[in-house]
Amino acid sequence: MPVWLSDHEYHVLRAACAQMLPSEDGAPGAEEAGVADYIDILLGAFTFDPPRIWAGGPTSGRMGGDAGFVRFHRLSALDELAWRMRIEGSRGLPEREFNGPVLGLQEQYRQGLAALGDDFAAVDGDEQRRRLRADEGFCDLLYGHCCEGMYGAPEYGGNRNGVGWSYLGRDGDVQPRGYSDQDVSEP
Amino acid sequence: MTTDAIIIGSGPGGSTAAEVLTRAGWSVVIMEKGRNHLLDTDDLTKPASDYSNDEIKFMVRHFLGPDPLIEPRAFRRSTDEGEHTHVGEVNSIPSTVGGGGTHADGKVPRFREEDFRLLSTYGPQDDAHVADWPLTYDELEPFYTEVENAIGVSGRAGANPFAAWRSGPYPMPPGAPMYGAVLSSAAAERVGLHPYEAPTAANSIAYDGRPACNNCGFCAFFGCPIHAKGDPVALLTKTMATGRAELMAETYVSRIRLEGRRATGVDFIGPDGVERSMEAKVVIVAGGAIETPRLLLQSGLEHPDLGRHLMVHFQTIEVGHFNDLRLHPHRGRSVTHVHDDHMVQNDASRAAAAEANLPWLRGGLVEHAGGGFLVGGARHVPWGSGHARAMREATMSEQIWVFIMQGEDLPYPTNTVDLSPSIRDARGFPVARITYKPGRHELAASRHHGKILQSVLEEMGADWTIHTSSPGVPEFGGLTPPTPESRHVIGTARMGDDPGTSVVDRWGRVHTVDNLVLADSSVFPTSTGYGPTLTLVALAARAAHHLAGTTPGTTSGANEGSTT
Numbered sequence: 001m002p003v004w005l006s007d008h009e010y011h012v013l014r015a016a017c018a019q020m021l022p023s024e025d026g027a028p029g030a031e032e033a034g035v036a037d038y039i040d041i042l043l044g045a046f047t048f049d050p051p052r053i054w055a056g057g058p059t060s061g062r063m064g065g066d067a068g069f070v071r072f073h074r075l076s077a078l079d080e081l082a083w084r085m086r087i088e089g090s091r092g093l094p095e096r097e098f099n100g101p102v103l104g105l106q107e108q109y110r111q112g113l114a115a116l117g118d119d120f121a122a123v124d125g126d127e128q129r130r131r132l133r134a135d136e137g138f139c140d141l142l143y144g145h146c147c148e149g150m151y152g153a154p155e156y157g158g159n160r161n162g163v164g165w166s167y168l169g170r171d172g173d174v175q176p177r178g179y180s181d182q183d184v185s186e187p
Numbered sequence: 188m189t190t191d192a193i194i195i196g197s198g199p200g201g202s203t204a205a206e207v208l209t210r211a212g213w214s215v216v217i218m219e220k221g222r223n224h225l226l227d228t229d230d231l232t233k234p235a236s237d238y239s240n241d242e243i244k245f246m247v248r249h250f251l252g253p254d255p256l257i258e259p260r261a262f263r264r265s266t267d268e269g270e271h272t273h274v275g276e277v278n279s280i281p282s283t284v285g286g287g288g289t290h291a292d293g294k295v296p297r298f299r300e301e302d303f304r305l306l307s308t309y310g311p312q313d314d315a316h317v318a319d320w321p322l323t324y325d326e327l328e329p330f331y332t333e334v335e336n337a338i339g340v341s342g343r344a345g346a347n348p349f350a351a352w353r354s355g356p357y358p359m360p361p362g363a364p365m366y367g368a369v370l371s372s373a374a375a376e377r378v379g380l381h382p383y384e385a386p387t388a389a390n391s392i393a394y395d396g397r398p399a400c401n402n403c404g405f406c407a408f409f410g411c412p413i414h415a416k417g418d419p420v421a422l423l424t425k426t427m428a429t430g431r432a433e434l435m436a437e438t439y440v441s442r443i444r445l446e447g448r449r450a451t452g453v454d455f456i457g458p459d460g461v462e463r464s465m466e467a468k469v470v471i472v473a474g475g476a477i478e479t480p481r482l483l484l485q486s487g488l489e490h491p492d493l494g495r496h497l498m499v500h501f502q503t504i505e506v507g508h509f510n511d512l513r514l515h516p517h518r519g520r521s522v523t524h525v526h527d528d529h530m531v532q533n534d535a536s537r538a539a540a541a542e543a544n545l546p547w548l549r550g551g552l553v554e555h556a557g558g559g560f561l562v563g564g565a566r567h568v569p570w571g572s573g574h575a576r577a578m579r580e581a582t583m584s585e586q587i588w589v590f591i592m593q594g595e596d597l598p599y600p601t602n603t604v605d606l607s608p609s610i611r612d613a614r615g616f617p618v619a620r621i622t623y624k625p626g627r628h629e630l631a632a633s634r635h636h637g638k639i640l641q642s643v644l645e646e647m648g649a650d651w652t653i654h655t656s657s658p659g660v661p662e663f664g665g666l667t668p669p670t671p672e673s674r675h676v677i678g679t680a681r682m683g684d685d686p687g688t689s690v691v692d693r694w695g696r697v698h699t700v701d702n703l704v705l706a707d708s709s710v711f712p713t714s715t716g717y718g719p720t721l722t723l724v725a726l727a728a729r730a731a732h733h734l735a736g737t738t739p740g741t742t743s744g745a746n747e748g749s750t751t
Binding site for chain 1: 222236237238239240241242243244247248249250254256257259274362363364365366369400401402403404405412413437458460513515517518519561562565566570571572574575576578579581610611612613615
């Protein structure tokens with residue numbers, strides 16, 4: 001059940017993410033990592049309290065220490081203004097349009113996913129790639145978020161169970177363990 | 188309310204001034220427009236636990252600020268381009284308690300003797316206002332020593348054959364060398380260069396109540412989760428422990444109140460959005476070389492050189508790829524080795540200068556660095572089939588090694604900071620507009636020294652190399668954005684003895700306002716090719732000691748409680 005997107009938009013988004021980061025040759029892709037959930041949670045960040053913008057610190061608990069990442073930071077009034085502008089757009093509100101209108105991520109996704117077509121999930125891979133490349137701006141936005149959802153901290157909703165990291169042999173966050181001097185200096 | 192000193196900005200310069208003044212018995216109020224994620228809000232004498240190994244939070248979502256939607260900057264390369272060509276992030280240094288110290292990876296070299304007398308040593312350059320500083324290295328050395336001990340610097344005296352003299356050893360030995368740097372340093376030595384362990388504000392051993400760095404790799408651009416970094420945490424916790432300081436985060440100073448030759452206080456907007464005023468005997472501005480002139484211009488201070496001579500270090504970026512290596516640059520403290528050879532004149536650099544029709548040229552400190560961040564690195568790997576394999580092979584991360592030369596920018600009067608005529612921040616004030624482009628000197632230095640760096644990468648075994656720069660310029664392929672990405676912002680309120688050609692005097696005091704002091708890198712007359720942090724901190728300590736009538740290492744002085 002998506003947080004912000006409609007079920008149909010979420011369905012299209014999953015297909016688009018899977019095209020960008022496919023599961024192949026035993027490698028996990030966007031599907032295994034839940035990349036579409038990462039994006040949906042970003043778009044719906046303000047449906048959570050505190051908003052799902054900044055994970056807490058100092059440790060995630062994966063390498064010891066407390067599971068602090070799950071305690072998201074509270075936003076200041078200015079932080080909230082910035083992130084509502086970024087996610088929701090300015091919506092004609094004067095306090096958000098001091099430098100002109102801002103097109104929010106929600107609207108960019110709503111338009112971008114609609115432009116991919118209602119049948120996007122059903123068409124073949126070549127056609128999906130063609131449609132994705134047709135809108136360079138949306139393609140770039142989506143790919144950036146795919147990378148975040150694949151390789152960022154799992155607390156943001158993607159990189160489920162750390163699959164993006166484990167396939168690469170990477171640890172992700174490493175505090176409080178860190179690395180030994182030998183880890184640093186030797187091959 | 189009146190205090191001895193209002194300090195605007197809690198970064199390395201402001202924190203240092205606060206620590207020195209409160210140690211001498213002054214009361215200070217530190218106003219910081221960003222949020223406090225550095226100190227525990229329940230006990231400001233202790234560090235907070237907000238920082239983490241989180242690439243999304245720090246590299247994508249502006250946790251340390253400024254958010255470019257709230258506090259954008261305007262940019263253009265020259266006045267020929269109209270009002271601006273870009274609005275958003277430009278040279279952004281964190282806007283948060285601790286300022287630029289929080290995100291830096293802590294390379295803190297000292298300048299060398301000749302850096303303080305560039306005009307006398309090498310002579311003038313066309314189009315640039317090359318100048319000597321109104322102080323010498325010898326005068327600053329005791330303050331370098333004091334601040335190295337205060338923030339905690341690891342390094343090895345004598346490791347750099349070109350270094351200036353120093354009165355004592357580093358407070359700590361160097362930390363563990365990164366594997367890639369071991370290889371690149373060996374290659375550099377074979378090419379005749381002199382790499383050495385970077386003087387680094389990260390604890391190699393437990394120091395001053397803070398732990399040793401555990402090499403987590405989230406150093407450059409991240410706050411340190413264990414506070415092993417020499418960001419202003421040590422300075423600020425000590426300042427707060429005196430009981431003579433108040434830290435006001437999320438407090439935006441909109442104007443310094445100027446009356447004749449006096450600054451009487453400031454107008455500020457607190458986190459509640461209400462505008463208030465506060466009086467002080469002394470006002471110290473430490474907002475950095477972009478925000479400081481912005482505030483001074485906003486306050487009506489007038490000087491023909493205010494906002495001029497912006498320098499950012501034109502970065503030469505030499506990238507090498509190594510098919511047969513896994514350099515794991517994500518382990519360790521981002522940069523462990525550097526070399527200074529490109530700051531030193533030799534026959535080859537003189538020939539390169541002559542070829543470019545320049546009297547001389549200097550490059551800058553070269554950092555031996557890798558990539559390694561997964562989200563940022565993945566953006567450079569194509570999407571679609573093959574993405575996962577390329578990521579696993581780490582073609583664009585663990586097989587990459589990079590030299591970044593922080594090239595000396597000359598002080599051109601045409602590179603400036605002023606107030607944008609149309610772009611505003613969220614509070615309604617005009618934002619800083621940066622007008623910047625490299626000159627012939629910077630481009631010639633990049634061409635010349637870039638070839639040497641390429642030869643080192645080839646000696647190291649690179650199967651391909653790329654030469655680029657920041658900002659991107661057409662002659663180097665324009666691979667990078669035209670806005671400079673350097674966080675070394677320097678100049679805009681230069682220091683000097685002549686009030687006609689400098690904004691502040693040798694103590695950082697504005698020539699025309701007796702109790703207004705600048706404590707950041709805006710006062711540098713020249714940029715050298717070294718990161719500015721340690722020198723701006725040493726200058727801030729020197730300015731504060733001068734105000735308080737104290738000397739380095741002392742705790743009380745003649746001017747206790749401010750009589751300035």
